[in-house]
Amino acid sequence: MGPEQNPTQPIVGQGTFYSLDKDHNVRCHFDKVGISNGIAWNSDNTIMYFIDTPLNRVDAFDFDLEQGTLGNRRTVVTFPDGNGFPDGMCTDVDGMLWVAMFYGSVILRIDPLSAGSDSLILLLNPQPLTHQSQSVHSYVYQCMRYIETTACLFILPR
DSSP states (O other): OOOEEETTEEOTTOEEEEEEOTTSOEEEEEEEESOEEEEEEOTTSSEEEEEEGGGOEEEEEEEETTTTEEEEEEEEEEOOTTSOEEEEEEEOTTSOEEEEEETTTEEEEEETTTTEEEEEEEEOOSSTTTOEEEEEEEEESSSEEEEEEEEOTTOOOO
8 A cells, every 4th residue: 555645545556566585585566556455365376366445356366376476467356336345355265255345344255266246245234334344354164264353434423
């Protein structure tokens, strides 16, 4: 994410995506990042999924784990306006993406191969301005456990 002149108002497109390799070398992969949020990998670590929230989409990259390189950027899914903004993301054991929609109060399960929303998983609150989905992480231990965090930004007074 780039600099913020005012809190919660970043200058979109001023960020850069870096990685740190095993020899502690920093590598720049791409620039013009707005708000870097969700990042996840498929089960064999050959595809990296990435969310730049202002673009309102999930992109995929071919990923070489040994070399630490990215290539072949492509859009997996673009979200329609008015349904929140893609934020946190993880993958599950079935290869599905789970995307928390900030300001949308939902978490979506998305099949990256069919490039569409598989199903609406959870309506966090019928009053979308009360709690905002921010990130989602899954851990597998005999079953999937679900952890969700919320933001308190833009909450309306009661």
